[in-house]
Amino acid sequence: MTERADRPTYRERHIDAKSVKEKKVQAVTIHGIRDIRVEEVPDPELRDPQDALVQVTHAAICGSDLWAYRGVSPREPGQRIGHEFIGVVTEIGRDVQHLRRGDLVIAPFMWSDGECRQCRAGWHTSCAQSGAWGQPGADGGQGEAVRVPFADATLVRVPATMDDAVLPALLTLADVLSTGHHGALASGVTPGDHVIVVGDGAVGLCGVLAARRLGAERVVLLGHHTERIEIARRFGAETYIGRSDSVVEEMRELTHGHGFDRVVEAVGTAQSLRTAISLAADGGTVGFVGVPHGGDGSVDLRQMFYRNVAVRGGVAPVRAYIPDLLSDVLTGELDAAAVFDHTIALDGVPRAYAKMEQREVLKALIRF
Numbered sequence: 001m002t003e004r005a006d007r008p009t010y011r012e013r014h015i016d017a018k019s020v021k022e023k024k025v026q027a028v029t030i031h032g033i034r035d036i037r038v039e040e041v042p043d044p045e046l047r048d049p050q051d052a053l054v055q056v057t058h059a060a061i062c063g064s065d066l067w068a069y070r071g072v073s074p075r076e077p078g079q080r081i082g083h084e085f086i087g088v089v090t091e092i093g094r095d096v097q098h099l100r101r102g103d104l105v106i107a108p109f110m111w112s113d114g115e116c117r118q119c120r121a122g123w124h125t126s127c128a129q130s131g132a133w134g135q136p137g138a139d140g141g142q143g144e145a146v147r148v149p150f151a152d153a154t155l156v157r158v159p160a161t162m163d164d165a166v167l168p169a170l171l172t173l174a175d176v177l178s179t180g181h182h183g184a185l186a187s188g189v190t191p192g193d194h195v196i197v198v199g200d201g202a203v204g205l206c207g208v209l210a211a212r213r214l215g216a217e218r219v220v221l222l223g224h225h226t227e228r229i230e231i232a233r234r235f236g237a238e239t240y241i242g243r244s245d246s247v248v249e250e251m252r253e254l255t256h257g258h259g260f261d262r263v264v265e266a267v268g269t270a271q272s273l274r275t276a277i278s279l280a281a282d283g284g285t286v287g288f289v290g291v292p293h294g295g296d297g298s299v300d301l302r303q304m305f306y307r308n309v310a311v312r313g314g315v316a317p318v319r320a321y322i323p324d325l326l327s328d329v330l331t332g333e334l335d336a337a338a339v340f341d342h343t344i345a346l347d348g349v350p351r352a353y354a355k356m357e358q359r360e361v362l363k364a365l366i367r368f
């Protein structure tokens with residue numbers, strides 16, 4: 001994690017790339033169902049005095065990008081996509097005070113102004129001025145450069161110079177690790193708790209690390225894919241594959257029928273949320289961070305009522321968590337980089353979407 005003097009750092013490489021500026025910016029765009037392209041896009045420019053431009057060094061493809069890919073969350077043809085990136089600041093607007101050219105920064109998956117009541121309360125995703133990378137008119141994270149609104153408030157500066165090897169771990173803070181942390185926090189994990197994580201996507205795997213970090217005595221992960229739950233095991237979980245209809249009974253049996261104090265739901269289907277509620281102990285809490293999709297989303301209120309099971313969670317205000325989690329990532333205590341099982345250059349992105357959809361890849365890392 002120390003600076004290496006014997007070769008150019010990511011900073012030097014990326015600042016140089018920007019200053020040469022011979023070639024146009026390349027970025028990933030989505031044109032329809034399963035139609036992902038890499039093409040030239042307009043050069044990002046400062047539009048507001050609070051903007052900064054970031055030259056992206058690393059980005060990722062998220063499970064939630066696949067909902068756009070499959071057409072479940074429709075996009076306008078040609079829209080940019082991607083919301084997980086880190087990079088180097090190349091230009092700042094005149095009102096940006098806390099960032100400098102050359103700073104390595106982590107971008108949360110939404111921008112926010114940092115000033116309003118919601119932001120000050122730590123709910124940056126509810127900021128009235130917030131927005132998401134890749135929304136119409138905004139740059140997506142899967143591209144060489146991104147214009148960042150409210151740069152001072154949105155971006156988190158990495159205080160030290162990093163070896164390139166640490167950068168994938170930093171990238172997980174943009175979404176999956178911080179979202180896993182939100183799930184663990186929403187479920188109320190405290191030292192000594194018995195926790196089950198439902199879902200073996202990148203967020204569920206990160207939920208294991210987060211629950212451990214908050215002091216859980218026992219973490220069980222319920223998943224579907226052998227190679228993914230292997231990562232969960234490395235992260236400190238007991239792992240189970242849930243295929244049978246009696247999975248709730250089998251999992252509850254692990255706690256002698258008592259149920260789990262805390263449940264982290266990281267799938268997003270109504271079925272998964274119902275399973276999570278059924279796995280909670282009486283008086284327990286479910287923290288749900290799976291993006292809801294499909295079905296009517298209804299849950300069994302009677303079960304929640306008679307067993308005093310609480311459900312809370314939602315979209316993770318990751319901007320609120322990054323500084324705290326970053327300290328542990330920098331010391332090496334928290335390292336979720338193992339969720340990346342496939343590394344590609346920008347031109348490999350269309351194929352990587354297909355591989356993720358076919359479950360051949362858990363999560364793709366794009367190195368620029």
Ligand SMILES: [Zn+2]
Pocket residue numbers: 112113114115116117118119120124126127128129
């Ligand atoms: Zn705000």
